[in-house]
Amino acid sequence: MPFDLPQKTVGYFCSYVPEELLIAAGFNPIRIIPGATDASLSQTHLQSYTCYLARACLHRAIKGELNSLEGVIFTHTCDTMQCLADIWPQACPHKIVETFNLPTVLSSEEALPYTMAELERLKSRLEASTGLLIGEEALREAVKIANRKRILLQNLASRREKMPASRFFSLVNKALTLPLGEAISFLENLEVEEEENPGKVRIVLAGSTLDDLSLVDFIEESGGKIVDDDFCNGTRYFQTLADESIPPIEAIARRLLERPICPCKFLKPGAYSQSLLEKTRKAKAQGLILVRQKFCDPWGWEFPLMQSLFQEKKVPILMVEVEQPGSLGPIATRIQAFLEMIAEG
Secondary structure, eight states: OHHHHHHHOOOOSSTTSOEEEEEEHEEEEOOHHHHHOOGGGGGSOOHHHHHHHHHHHHHHHHHTTTTTTEEEEOOOSHHHHHHHHHHHHHHHHHSSSEEOOSSSBSSSSSSSHHHHHHHHHHHHHHHHHHSSOOOHHHHHHHHHHHHHHHHHHHEEEEEEEEGHHHHHHHHHHHHHHHOOHHHHHHHOOOOOOOOOTTOOOOEEESSSSOOOOOHHHHHHTTEEEEEEOOOOHHHHSOOOOOOOTSSSSHHHHOOOOOOOTTTSSSSTTTTTHHHHHHHHHHTTTEEEEEEEETTTTHHHHHHHHHHHHHHHOOOEEEEEEEEESOOOTHHHHHHHHHHHHTTOO
16 A cells, blocks of 8 residues: 555544545544444433434443544534534543534535535644644545545445345445555455346335344345445445545535435435435336434435335335344335335336
């Protein structure tokens, strides 16, 4: 590797966090995942009707499992994560805790200058925390490094139909939770055993994050084949690269504004639902399954629009609600019935 990669790590939850800025500041950006199924230590800080992702990650912080992190960078995507950003310093005192405020309306004329100003603000905060100045050359190098990891993940995604879905998602999650040098080396040297899965129902899977791989195993054991996805820890993270030919702050900002959106952001009415329909058609999928985290309002608000559009275009769609990893419960029967309905035509 020609890069002088950082050694210290910071955590993040959302792919809207400007990874390049963290790299330039001397940090390895590591995605924080829920881990085990216990979230009990978060009960004194978060209500039971907040999503399991927030509760389980806070549990890990209180338990001390994230003490190796120098800090955590949040971005405002929903009220729960905004509250978690305020609570986090109590669980991890004396650590860096910053929030990157990306605009909600990404299509406005003010979105680009606002995002660039917010990147400059976060850059100044990171400089104050580390005592290091983040120069233009460091930012350009960071853009190249982040792009390299995304390109390697794109290459992996091009082979996803030749492997079980749980294998693909586990490889992506591993790359997102390893330090940069290890992640890039891991992906560069990865060998994938290919296998054929003919005759299965082609499905696109979408949602906020995918942390329970037993769900994708069940879908494929029940006759489905996941041919594409739209998750924050899936293709939504690596689908878009930053432009290396323009000033790095602008490149980072434009990538964040132009990459695939999720329901926490707005372009125009129905934009996210339309993008999912186009993704489903491009993948030659026969239907879409939306995996909604229980208590996740943005995805709950989006689904009626999505369902209406898919039904109008006669594309089968199913929403299943999940909470903590483990037993699939009643959604198993619904998934089986959905796949059988499609298979029978």
